[in-house]
Amino acid sequence: MCPNKKRRRESILAYWEERADENPDSPAATTDDIYLRELEILTLTDTLKGLLRQRPGSLLEVGCGDGYSTLRIASALPNLQITAVDFSRNMIRNANLRLSKESDLRKRLKFLIGDVRDLHPVVGENQYDLVLSDRCLINLASLKEQEQALQKIAEHLSPEGFFIAIENFVEGQERMNEARKIMGLDEIPVRWHNLYFREDEFRSMVGKFAKTIEFRDFSSSYYFATRVIYSAMCRIRGEEPDYLHEIHRRAVELPWTGAFSPIRMAIVEKG
């Protein structure tokens, strides 16, 4: 492997290990924007309920972090058996600590250390009705690694299963930044440890195993309210934006409209 890529991967792992250590018991270990995560959890539980329609099912989550969202999903879907993996030991340690306080969930939820690029050592040949990735694949070091991870996800998905991806896309980031520019705001850059997808590349990679691909711009209104309107108000008032400002909590309830967020949900049906 190219030494630069190896170093990049090690730095990304170190970054997540550190975030887990710094946030052992907080919803902010995997994002500072805790209301965005709330919106993700609400959207995911609705989506999973719609797909399962109260039937029992199995779910593999890749890049589960400290399990904060996983535990909420498990509580909301009592017929779901969940295996959740993350390559950060500290994240999995924190996830297991959370799980140890939830005796009802222990029978049908397990957290394991594992890498999305090679799931076999951790889940063997198992296949799942559902595979979920919530902002995991954007942490891989190259498009090639993202493609490799998508292939592994396909291998562990049942023949008629669904892959649900909440990931970041360049096009939404660009639209958000165009709107920010009109309001006199600086561009928000992609962070050093992230590699966003382009929609056409994503479609072509998952198209190798998918029957259908549906995108849902569930966080567009949230991003427009917080990253454009609220940020512009802060600029006018000479204040620093604060993720805990009330506007974030209220924006979770907005109806979805537009395509102004990098974060999109793709529902991919295998076939």
Ligand SMILES: C[S@@+](CC[C@H](N)C(=O)[O-])C[C@H]1O[C@@H](n2cnc3c(N)ncnc32)[C@H](O)[C@@H]1O
């Ligand atoms: C942005 S966090 C999201 C965590 C969780 N899905 C959530 O919504 O809170 C990204 C997670 O992906 C994990 N991750 C990154 N690369 C990974 C890989 N190659 N295999 C497994 N997990 C990975 C990180 O350790 C981190 O916990």
